[in-house]
Amino acid sequence: QQQVKQSPQSLIVQKGGISIINCAYENTAFDYFPWYQQFPGKGPALLIAIRPDVSEKKEGRFTISFNKSAKQFSLHIMDSQPGDSATYFCAASRRLYGNKLVFGAGTILRVKS
């Protein structure tokens, strides 16, 4: 089973702080790396995604950093807000092979106000 390993399992951050979640993958054929946000009782929603030809992508307060040689990527949430409290999943896939997502185990983020 192709794996994506995610850490930490849970994270508590003060309002205004930076939340950092890390993921590592094994299969070098992966070429698409999305992050999903999931609130209780809801399906995952795409937050931001990156391809391996760039090392960083930023959208608003959310940034993905990608290290191809280390086979690692991370999500940074700047100026974390209580509304960011959710479960975050990293994932990986091969775009031309149906883009079947392999998910990490998830990180429960709690932002304290």
Add this chain to the structure above:
Amino acid sequence: ETGVTQSPTHLIKTRGQQVTLRCSSQSGHNTVSWYQQALGQGPQFIFQYYREEENGRGNFPPRFSGLQFPNYSSELNVNALELDDSALYLCASSQRFQETQYFGPGTRLLVL
């Protein structure tokens, strides 16, 4: 543009029964993928349908089967339910060869 919808929202079954879950894909999307999300875990890929044919399968037994219809909606069928089948079942739709998958709210299945 309508999003991905799933029905029912919740379902309770007993061991050995069969269940059918339904998914309507987002308008314009021709590919549907199904995922199982056990409590406290990440979603796991079950299978994908494109143009009414199975296009890849994860590590799930044959008692998990599916269908896709000409309007791209889809069904997930699970036979001989086991206690470990209790999970949130997610449907995601996408356009073939496009990266973004849009998830529905899921169906919460409890097997007693």
